[in-house]
Amino acid sequence: MRLALYVTCLVDLMRPSVGFAALRLLEASGAEVFVPEGQTCCGQPAWSTGNRPLAIDLAKKAIVELEGYDHVVIPSGSCTDQIRNIYPRLLADDPAWGARASALAERTFELTTFLADVAKNDPAASGFNGCVTYHDSCKGLRGLGIKRQPRELLLKVRGLRLKEMPDCEECCGFGGAFAVKFGDVSTQIVDRKCDAIAATGADVVVGGDLGCLINIEGRLRRRGDESTRVLHVAEVLAGGGAC
Amino acid sequence: MALGKHSQAMHFQARAGEKIRNPVLQAALQKARPLFVGKRVKGIASLAEDALDFEQLRTAAKNIRNRTLADLDVWLDIFEARATASGAEVLWARDGAEVSRLVVDIARRHGVTKVAKSKSMLSEEAHLNEALAEAGIRPVETDLGEYIVQLAGETPSHIIAPAVHKTIAEVEALFAKEHGRPLETRTSADIPAMAREARAVLRQHFLSAEMGISGANFLIAETGSAALVTNEGNGRMVTTLPKIHVVITGIEKIVPTLEDLATLMRLLPRSATGQSISNYVSLLTGTKRKGDQDGPEKTVFILVDNGRANLLGSDYQDMLRCIRCGACMNHCPVYFSLGGHAYGWVYPGPMGSVLTPLYTGLENALDLPHASTGCNQCGSVCPVAIPLPDLMHRLREEQHERGLRPWSERLALKAWAWIAGKPALYRWLARRVVRYLNWLADGSGRIRILGLAPAWTAGRDLPVSSSRTFHELYSARKKP
Numbered sequence: 106m107r108l109a110l111y112v113t114c115l116v117d118l119m120r121p122s123v124g125f126a127a128l129r130l131l132e133a134s135g136a137e138v139f140v141p142e143g144q145t146c147c148g149q150p151a152w153s154t155g156n157r158p159l160a161i162d163l164a165k166k167a168i169v170e171l172e173g174y175d176h177v178v179i180p181s182g183s184c185t186d187q188i189r190n191i192y193p194r195l196l197a198d199d200p201a202w203g204a205r206a207s208a209l210a211e212r213t214f215e216l217t218t219f220l221a222d223v224a225k226n227d228p229a230a231s232g233f234n235g236c237v238t239y240h241d242s243c244k245g246l247r248g249l250g251i252k253r254q255p256r257e258l259l260l261k262v263r264g265l266r267l268k269e270m271p272d273c274e275e276c277c278g279f280g281g282a283f284a285v286k287f288g289d290v291s292t293q294i295v296d297r298k299c300d301a302i303a304a305t306g307a308d309v310v311v312g313g314d315l316g317c318l319i320n321i322e323g324r325l326r327r328r329g330d331e332s333t334r335v336l337h338v339a340e341v342l343a344g345g346g347a348c
Numbered sequence: 349m350a351l352g353k354h355s356q357a358m359h360f361q362a363r364a365g366e367k368i369r370n371p372v373l374q375a376a377l378q379k380a381r382p383l384f385v386g387k388r389v390k391g392i393a394s395l396a397e398d399a400l401d402f403e404q405l406r407t408a409a410k411n412i413r414n415r416t417l418a419d420l421d422v423w424l425d426i427f428e429a430r431a432t433a434s435g436a437e438v439l440w441a442r443d444g445a446e447v448s449r450l451v452v453d454i455a456r457r458h459g460v461t462k463v464a465k466s467k468s469m470l471s472e473e474a475h476l477n478e479a480l481a482e483a484g485i486r487p488v489e490t491d492l493g494e495y496i497v498q499l500a501g502e503t504p505s506h507i508i509a510p511a512v513h514k515t516i517a518e519v520e521a522l523f524a525k526e527h528g529r530p531l532e533t534r535t536s537a538d539i540p541a542m543a544r545e546a547r548a549v550l551r552q553h554f555l556s557a558e559m560g561i562s563g564a565n566f567l568i569a570e571t572g573s574a575a576l577v578t579n580e581g582n583g584r585m586v587t588t589l590p591k592i593h594v595v596i597t598g599i600e601k602i603v604p605t606l607e608d609l610a611t612l613m614r615l616l617p618r619s620a621t622g623q624s625i626s627n628y629v630s631l632l633t634g635t636k637r638k639g640d641q642d643g644p645e646k647t648v649f650i651l652v653d654n655g656r657a658n659l660l661g662s663d664y665q666d667m668l669r670c671i672r673c674g675a676c677m678n679h680c681p682v683y684f685s686l687g688g689h690a691y692g693w694v695y696p697g698p699m700g701s702v703l704t705p706l707y708t709g710l711e712n713a714l715d716l717p718h719a720s721t722g723c724n725q726c727g728s729v730c731p732v733a734i735p736l737p738d739l740m741h742r743l744r745e746e747q748h749e750r751g752l753r754p755w756s757e758r759l760a761l762k763a764w765a766w767i768a769g770k771p772a773l774y775r776w777l778a779r780r781v782v783r784y785l786n787w788l789a790d791g792s793g794r795i796r797i798l799g800l801a802p803a804w805t806a807g808r809d810l811p812v813s814s815s816r817t818f819h820e821l822y823s824a825r826k827k828p
Contacts, residue, residue, distance in 0.1 A: 112818050114768075118778055119811070121818035140822055143771040151765055153722065154757065155744030159765040166769060243723035276681045280721025287361070287719060288803025289368050293685040294721070295808065323808030326794055335811075 108136040109174035111167075111188075113181045114146040115315045123315060126343035127180040127216055134224035141170045147187045153281055157195065164192045168205050176223065177213040180339050181314050182245020183281075185215040190248055215245060216339055217313060221254035231344030232263035238270045238307035239338075240298070240321065242314035246274055255313055255338045262342065270301040279320040295324040302333065309334040311341055354475060356692035357704050357713035363690040364719075373513055377684050380512050384678035387622025388729065394624050400614065409615050410733045412608045413669035420660060423569040423602045424651065430572030434634030436647040443654045444474035450650055451476060451561070451594060452483045458592055458646075460485055460558040464550075466578065466586040467491040468563030469507055469672065470596045470652055472694045473707070476561075487561075488553045490582040492546055499526050505688030507695060508620050508674040513687045516542075550582065560586035560644070564597040564632075565671070566612065567649075570605045573633040574649070577616060577626045587632055593644035595632070599651050600668040612671060615731035619673040655707040663742050667702050669732040676726035676736055682719055691716065698726035698736040705743055711752055717743035778817045786815040 108131060112124040124140075131138045148163030167188065171177045179185045192206040214223060237259065245251040259265055278284065278294025298321060302310050310325075312318050315337060322335035356363065367373055392402050416423055428438045441447040447470070455463065463480060465471065465487055477487045477498070489498040493510035497503065499522040504510030511519070516534045523545060524531040534542065562583055564574035574595045576583045587593050603609055617623040636643030659668050677683040677697025688696030693704040693713070701716040717740040726736045747753055767774050788795045789812040798805045814821075 114778075117818040118782055119813065121814050121816065121821050124818040124822070140819075145768040145771055145774045148765070148768075151761055153741070153744070154761060155717075155741065155746070155748040155753070156758075156761055156765075157745055157748070159761060163765060163768060243721065243725075247724040247728055274725075276721045276723035276725065278681060278721060280723070283718070283721045285801050285803050286715075287364065287682075288806050290364050290682055290685050290719075291721075292807030293368050294681045297681075319811055320808065322811045323794070323804075326809045326811070327807065 106136045106175050107173075108138050109171050109177045110138055110140050111144055111147075111171065111177055111179045111184065112140065113179060113184045113315065115319075116180060119319060120315055120337070123180055123337040123339050126337070126339035127178070129343045130216070130220060130339060131178060131224075134220065134226045136176075136224070139174065141174075143170050147184045149184065149187045149191075150281060152187065152191055152195070160191075161195050164195050164206065165202060168192065168202070168209050171213070172205060172209050175212065176219065177209065178216055178219045179213065180216040180337065181316075182215050182242045182249055182251055183314050183316060185213060185218075186244040186248035188213045215249055215251055215313065217254040217258055218249065218251055220342075221257050231342075233265040233341055233344070235264070235308040235334075236266045236268050236306070237309040237311045237336075237341065238268050238302060238305045239273060240270070240277060240302075240310055240312040240317060241274045242312055242317050243276050245313050251313065255311070258342055259311065259338065265341070268305045268307050270305045270307070272297075272301055275301070277317045277320050279316045281316065284320060291320070292324065295320055296328075299324050299328060299330070303330070307333070309336055309341070311336050311338050313338045354693070355704065355708045355712050357708065357716055358692070360690060360692060360713075360715035360719060363692065364686050367686040367690045372515055372518070373687055376513050376515050377687055380509070381678075381684045384509075384674075388619060388675060388678065389622070391618035391622030391624065394618065395614070398614075405611070405614055406731050406733050408611050409671075409731055410669060412603060412611060413671075413732050416603055416608075417600065417660065417665060417668050420599065420602070423604055424599060426569040426604075427567055427572055427602055430570065431634070431649055432572070434572050435637075436572065436634050436649055438649045438651065441474075441650050441652045441654070444476075444652075447471070447474035447596060447650055447652055447654075448476050448479035451596070452479055452485070454592065454594060454648060455480070455485050455559055456483065458558065460592070462486045462488065462553065462557045463559045463561055464553050464557035464586045464590060465489050465491075465494070466560070466562040466576070466583040467494055467510070468561065468596050469504070469694060470563055470598055470654075471561065472503060473654055474596070474652070476596075488550070488557065490550050490553065490586055491578075492543060492580055492582075495546055495550065496522060499523075503689070503694070505696065506674060506677060507672055507699075513689065550585075554582075554585040554589050557586075557590045559592040559594065560588075560590040561594045561596060562587050564595050564601055564649075565616065566609055567597060567602040567651075568604075568606055568609055568631070569602055571631070571633055573631045575609055575613075576628070576630040576632060577613070578630070579621070579623075579627040581628060584628060584630055587630065588642045588644070591644060592646045592648070593632070594648045594650060596650045596652065598656055599653055600656050600670075616671055616673050619675040619729065619731040659706060664702070664706055664739055666734050667699070667706070667739055669734055670699055670703075671732055672699075673731055675729045675731065676734075679725040679729050681721060681723065681725070691719075698740070699734075702736060702739045702743065710743065710746060710750065714747065714752060717741075717747065775817070775819055779820055782815065782817050785810070785812050788812075 151159035196202040278291040284291040496511040566575040683697040705713040794809040
């Protein structure tokens, strides 16, 4: 099975360890993993700002780069949602591109969904000593139905205890450009998320989208919480996040 | 559109900041939020008692609304014929100004000096209270929340809980002043007593008002009736005691049959307040008949367009399915950070972020379609499955298409997309950016002030974890 890892622009810039963790997990699943060279960004910033022409350009670019693989796996619910749900809509009026977008959409999976439902293998036999709480990212949860998969995988990790936070399905207030356009509103929202995390007493907050995680970590630190770790689910599954 | 002059939606950013820095408002909102959410959860769970499934039911509700909208003109004609046959008068208003003109005209012809009103968001669209007051007619809001808001000289901040932004202490201050009594210290245990106090005052108004004005939650075409869903009983007083009853509602509120109403009623109270049914559901048809103990001698329906017909057949037609339950705002993280007044016009929250630009002009509400994280909590609870984030997104696209986005944003996006289309350049630049961020973090693992995104670092740090990009590290690893 030839599999493409789409690391996402955020992981490339902000947290390469997530990309390497995903790589290890996918290789452990027995797939032949490629990191397509030309990948940059799925185009979501253009799409969510309402700039359809630019979003279409970047969608076509990603389709060309990724359509040659059996599966595409992405360590992000939000970017996966863009390819699975938005690309076919963006290109619906163009029969040729529309068909290619739909074909790619069907073969594209968010990381935990791929591991739990497609590869169906146990995560690398690593342990994790600590209590984690899981934040459900909006696009993953409501766009792709990701809820069971990360929990199923996390609970197989030796030594890991899962403690759910209140309102774990509430938005963290990131929203891409939203956090920059409406910084104070976003801060207000992420504060409630930080309160919910603190209420669990967990050592680690885990999520599947780096955008949310950077937002949550940034606010926790600004509030003076230096001890709660914030990790991507790939980092936990692959064993702590060292690359 | 004349409405634009009353809209404050262009000041969303400034208002949002004010609302966040208002601790009294924040206390009121944080208290209300879990109540709304919790009640709805229970209400939806109670569907199982009747062996009903939320998803199936909301598909049925969506279909009823879509079917009605597909032939809206036909159902409105049927409604007009049936309502007229039962003795009511049906008038049509193109916009809010026409609503006010019609109501003032009816009031003047019948020598009305006081109007008792039950809740009507459409009267807010029309700024009816202002128009009545200008004509020397006193409008008295009789819904408890609306009464509080009217005493405060404000507008509703929520479509079903108009005074949700008010604390008990604020209400007590208003009541003491209006009811001419000394100020007391109140807790939530005193709410029933405060409601009784308001009720005693309002009772006099019900008895002396010559005209009652209500909205309608639905219009039923087959019977020519208005359906009114209330909890306080004031709706029944307003619609039966005064000699004249005026119903003001939007043309999209129509449903074909009572059977359709029954389906929608399984969802409306549950989505709004979590109740399986509201305390009162009134079906109002025609005028007082021979032998009736009470009822109005004259009933007038004012059916209002005010921008609705423009949405038919447009990309936004789904929005006309809205049954005004308020679930979208009750589950919106942005709404509950700010309250309704930040949105600047009649309708707040996600439904308001769609309706305000559509009804008052795209260029008069530029921030609203962007005032969403795209979390889709609204869309997932909507009882008629309106894809609210998609509609907000379509409005963003239309802003772009009509050149309404700031040039700086357009230029930045264009430059970024151009670079993202050239992987080698993108990689080179990404490496520079990461090194720059790393230099700013200066070994601390975080950036506290980032000039490029001050709004981000005003409220949080920017964690920085690597001095190399993924692709840089990956290609280094591949080479032996």
